[in-house]
Amino acid sequence: MDGLEFKPRIVAFLCNWCSYTGADLAGTSRIEYKANVRAIRLMCSGRIEPTLVLKAFSKGADGVLLCGCHPGDCHYQEGNYRCLRRYLLLQKYIKQIGIEPERLKLEWISASEGKQFADLVNSFTETIIELGPSKTKQTITVFK
Amino acid sequence: MAGDKPKLKLAVYWAAACGGCCVSVLDVHEKLFDVVSAADLVFWPIALDTKYEDVENMPDKYIDLTLFNGAVRNSENEHMARLLRKKSKTLVAYGSCAHMGGIPGLANFSTREEILRRVFEETESVVNTDKIRPVPEYTAKEGVLEIPEFYNDVRSLSLVVDVDYYIPGCPPQTERLLEVFTAIVTGAELPPKGSVVGADNKTQCEECTRKKSENKKIKKFYRPWEIKDDGETCFLEQGVICMGPATRAGCGHRCIKGNAPCRGCYGPPSGAIDPGAKMMSAIAGIIDEKEPEEISRVIEDIADPGGYFYRFSLPVSLIRRKVQ
Amino acid sequence: MKKVIIDPITRLEGHGKIEIFLNDEGGVENVYFQVPELRGFEKFCEGRPVEELPAITAKICGVCPGCHHMASGKAVDAVFGVDPPPTAKKLRELFYMAHFMHSHTAHFYALAAPDFVVGPDAPPEKRNILGVIEKVGKEIGTEVIKQRRIAQEIQALLGGHQTFVVMNIPGGVRKGLSEEERDDIAIKADGFVRFAQFTLQLFEDVVLKNKEYVDIILNGPYNLKLHSMGLVDSNNKVNFYDGKVRVVDTEGKELYKYSPPEYLDYVAEHVEPWSYLKFPFLKKIGWKGFVDGQNSGLYHATPLSRLNASDGMATPLAQKEYERMYATLGGKPVHATLAMHWARLVELLYSAERCRELATDPDITGKELRASLGPIPGEGVGIVEAQRGTLTHHYRTDEKGIVTKVNLIVGTTNNHAAISMSIKKAAEGLIKKGVEVNNGILNMIEMAFRAYDPCFSCATHCLPGEMPMIVEVREPDGELLQRFVRD
Numbered sequence A: 001m002d003g004l005e006f007k008p009r010i011v012a013f014l015c016n017w018c019s020y021t022g023a024d025l026a027g028t029s030r031i032e033y034k035a036n037v038r039a040i041r042l043m044c045s046g047r048i049e050p051t052l053v054l055k056a057f058s059k060g061a062d063g064v065l066l067c068g069c070h071p072g073d074c075h076y077q078e079g080n081y082r083c084l085r086r087y088l089l090l091q092k093y094i095k096q097i098g099i100e101p102e103r104l105k106l107e108w109i110s111a112s113e114g115k116q117f118a119d120l121v122n123s124f125t126e127t128i129i130e131l132g133p134s135k136t137k138q139t140i141t142v143f144k
Numbered sequence B: 001m002a003g004d005k006p007k008l009k010l011a012v013y014w015a016a017a018c019g020g021c022c023v024s025v026l027d028v029h030e031k032l033f034d035v036v037s038a039a040d041l042v043f044w045p046i047a048l049d050t051k052y053e054d055v056e057n058m059p060d061k062y063i064d065l066t067l068f069n070g071a072v073r074n075s076e077n078e079h080m081a082r083l084l085r086k087k088s089k090t091l092v093a094y095g096s097c098a099h100m101g102g103i104p105g106l107a108n109f110s111t112r113e114e115i116l117r118r119v120f121e122e123t124e125s126v127v128n129t130d131k132i133r134p135v136p137e138y139t140a141k142e143g144v145l146e147i148p149e150f151y152n153d154v155r156s157l158s159l160v161v162d163v164d165y166y167i168p169g170c171p172p173q174t175e176r177l178l179e180v181f182t183a184i185v186t187g188a189e190l191p192p193k194g195s196v197v198g199a200d201n202k203t204q205c206e207e208c209t210r211k212k213s214e215n216k217k218i219k220k221f222y223r224p225w226e227i228k229d230d231g232e233t234c235f236l237e238q239g240v241i242c243m244g245p246a247t248r249a250g251c252g253h254r255c256i257k258g259n260a261p262c263r264g265c266y267g268p269p270s271g272a273i274d275p276g277a278k279m280m281s282a283i284a285g286i287i288d289e290k291e292p293e294e295i296s297r298v299i300e301d302i303a304d305p306g307g308y309f310y311r312f313s314l315p316v317s318l319i320r321r322k323v324q
Numbered sequence C: 001m002k003k004v005i006i007d008p009i010t011r012l013e014g015h016g017k018i019e020i021f022l023n024d025e026g027g028v029e030n031v032y033f034q035v036p037e038l039r040g041f042e043k044f045c046e047g048r049p050v051e052e053l054p055a056i057t058a059k060i061c062g063v064c065p066g067c068h069h070m071a072s073g074k075a076v077d078a079v080f081g082v083d084p085p086p087t088a089k090k091l092r093e094l095f096y097m098a099h100f101m102h103s104h105t106a107h108f109y110a111l112a113a114p115d116f117v118v119g120p121d122a123p124p125e126k127r128n129i130l131g132v133i134e135k136v137g138k139e140i141g142t143e144v145i146k147q148r149r150i151a152q153e154i155q156a157l158l159g160g161h162q163t164f165v166v167m168n169i170p171g172g173v174r175k176g177l178s179e180e181e182r183d184d185i186a187i188k189a190d191g192f193v194r195f196a197q198f199t200l201q202l203f204e205d206v207v208l209k210n211k212e213y214v215d216i217i218l219n220g221p222y223n224l225k226l227h228s229m230g231l232v233d234s235n236n237k238v239n240f241y242d243g244k245v246r247v248v249d250t251e252g253k254e255l256y257k258y259s260p261p262e263y264l265d266y267v268a269e270h271v272e273p274w275s276y277l278k279f280p281f282l283k284k285i286g287w288k289g290f291v292d293g294q295n296s297g298l299y300h301a302t303p304l305s306r307l308n309a310s311d312g313m314a315t316p317l318a319q320k321e322y323e324r325m326y327a328t329l330g331g332k333p334v335h336a337t338l339a340m341h342w343a344r345l346v347e348l349l350y351s352a353e354r355c356r357e358l359a360t361d362p363d364i365t366g367k368e369l370r371a372s373l374g375p376i377p378g379e380g381v382g383i384v385e386a387q388r389g390t391l392t393h394h395y396r397t398d399e400k401g402i403v404t405k406v407n408l409i410v411g412t413t414n415n416h417a418a419i420s421m422s423i424k425k426a427a428e429g430l431i432k433k434g435v436e437v438n439n440g441i442l443n444m445i446e447m448a449f450r451a452y453d454p455c456f457s458c459a460t461h462c463l464p465g466e467m468p469m470i471v472e473v474r475e476p477d478g479e480l481l482q483r484f485v486r487d
């Protein structure tokens, strides 16, 4: 990328109760983190459908972050376990279809973990920068 | 079927197909005579004058109904898809290949280069020291020989042209085709453009006769040969991957009647865009583990997620081919 | 140089095209039979669990899906090092006999019969199944459709899905047969035998009693001396489901007899830049180009070659017909391409008889449907006779049974070179200076490849079964001299 700086596009799906609040906290406490993240708020991480994740990649996301409440803290009891199982399955599938599994990450973030959220975003952004831009969008639009 | 109405002009065309869709049209058996009396077949390469030029000479929208089967795999398929779109009032993507890419669509896990190399240079029986490959244009000593260009990518019909209806299935059940055909011939009102017809709106599971409990829970997945199927219990509950939850009903669950799990040829039920994503969601719902290591152990046994969940639909799925 | 194009001639794992180049004297310079279609199963089956292949590879061809399902099922058994129990094997074979009934019936009535029953020179609009029905009566037409339907019902009963059966599982089959179902099949099989006998009688009355037709069969431009391949049982009798592959030379002498895992020592494939289909040949002889005769490396794998390569049929009525055929045609082996139609009917009778045998075999309702599997050794070859030739599936897997390599030599592919040459011979015999290319000539050329039933002339031809053609004769500068469309 000589000269042209790669600005990764990262989509973060955040559970409303813990993670989104955590992210919010990071913002209000002015903890600095990379501004490449587009956050999408859902009621629970259990609502993160595999379709949403795949769609994000197909529309050009370089990385996708999934965040939910810590195990045991989900407001809908088991939503985050469901998310975990989907995540692990998706990992296996995206690897098969040629997307580096490192581009998809799941972390538990509580409402008070603003700093952790900022750290997570920063380290994930680093990972994605190392991986370079995702070829997904380009590949799937190439016909013939 | 009104007597004074002009006969329906019907065309059937295969692109990258196996012939099974055409056979399914013929499997009307004794009803063949009814079909022939209600419709004039104006183009059907296996049966009638095939010359593409004759289709080109037809006025636009000359054909009332075209059943297009097969995926779009090469330049000839693409040309015919465009031509038939122009000449047809109603264009139906008939069968899984035209609908979703079908089995040939599994080739989107590889590239053109990989396929040509494997087939013409590497297979165990091939003797090809000069690494000869078929080329679209070859000059033999007598003259030029042409064959279509083999594309890198398999596409469904709707990725190439505008499609009016979809009749799913590999191949579609003949009775379902007859229903649609009769509806068209009798002038019954058709569903809105873009609909899937000749199938149900429910999932395979909702119609399946195997015994199932409300709350499926799985601690281990098995390959079909690893279990002794009891012939009665839901495959998923026995731990065998079955695409039932993510597949549209309408085939009469014919594979399940043969004691084989569904592989999804009828495509996703209405509302679902990506059958594989829907299936992953269903599977995540039944794995009875909470610890990441345990979940990973269960998932480990799903030997080929891409091949199971997108057996017939890779080219129309969200990530429609292997990323490279 | 002038060029004649017949495009498309339709199905053969896709579409087919013939290019005939004429020389300046107006004779035939060369003929190319091109297959423009490729789907790449050899590649995209990689990564799939091996037990999924019988269902996936069946989708190579919707006309003979049962053949791929069987060859694949056997290759998978071999991968798991397992021999299915007798009941399972017999159920598979029973299914397979129904599949042969279905396919051979469709081929004879929809494709071959129009040429003989209606006549090679009849107008094209008559030369189709409807024309046949007109000539022989609607009852017979209905009977043909009915027998084909019954055969398909048996397939669905045994295999779940009427076209794409799902019966094979490593080590056996997924579903058994009840006593009532068996009784029902036995009755239907009786009907098959009567129907096959009737068909042979029809052939006798319409073709063999007509000297002109016999002449076309024996003397027309339809002779091609190639080696013959076919699967035989331990008594060297024709078998479709199991056995060893036997190859006899153009004089009828046994050249080789190999079991499935040895196929690579005997068969190899050649590539030409103008067709997506490869050209198999006998490896020990080598690729010698498109030549026939005792020194050629080419073979054919067809109903006729199966009969040539065997010592007879394993069922009594078919054996009688086998003997009669060779006695009438001047002894074994026969090289008359059109005799394939007769051979196919001998096979039809065999399938019917074998179907009846199996339906009354006490093992057929057995309860042991699957054998337990050994460890996964990782490699297996399965061979059956498809209607259109010897069919080989060869798989390699990793230690988990995930496919790493697939090689396929499918029925019609075996005959790619043979079909090209038959067309060439027919064209050479028919297209001459001063002779106008007309309907009759085109049909005569077409008869050459139709005899092979090369998958495009399959069950799907049930409807107005006419092979459409267009012939363009051009000057070297491309100017159109003569254009002929047949519909």
Ligand code: SF4
Residues within 6 Å of the ligand: B016, B017, B018, B019, B020, B021, B022, B069, B070, B094, B095, B096, B097, B098, B102, B103, B169, B170, B171, B172, C059, C062
């Ligand atoms: S949908 Fe199935 S039956 Fe139809 S052409 Fe494709 S593979 Fe064959």
Ligand code: SF4
Residues within 6 Å of the ligand: B204, B205, B206, B208, B209, B210, B212, B233, B234, B235, B236, B237, B242, B243, B244, B245, B256, B261, B262
């Ligand atoms: S998962 Fe399969 S076997 Fe179970 S109910 Fe659904 S369709 Fe039937």
Ligand code: SF4
Residues within 6 Å of the ligand: B169, B170, B204, B247, B248, B251, B252, B253, B254, B255, B256, B261, B262, B263, B264, B265, B266, B267
């Ligand atoms: S059971 Fe599933 S795979 Fe089988 S025909 Fe029905 S939809 Fe297709």
Ligand code: FES
Residues within 6 Å of the ligand: A015, A016, A017, A018, A019, A043, A044, A045, A046, A068, A069, A073, A074, A075, A076, A077, A078, A079, A080
């Ligand atoms: S509410 Fe936060 S993960 Fe369920």
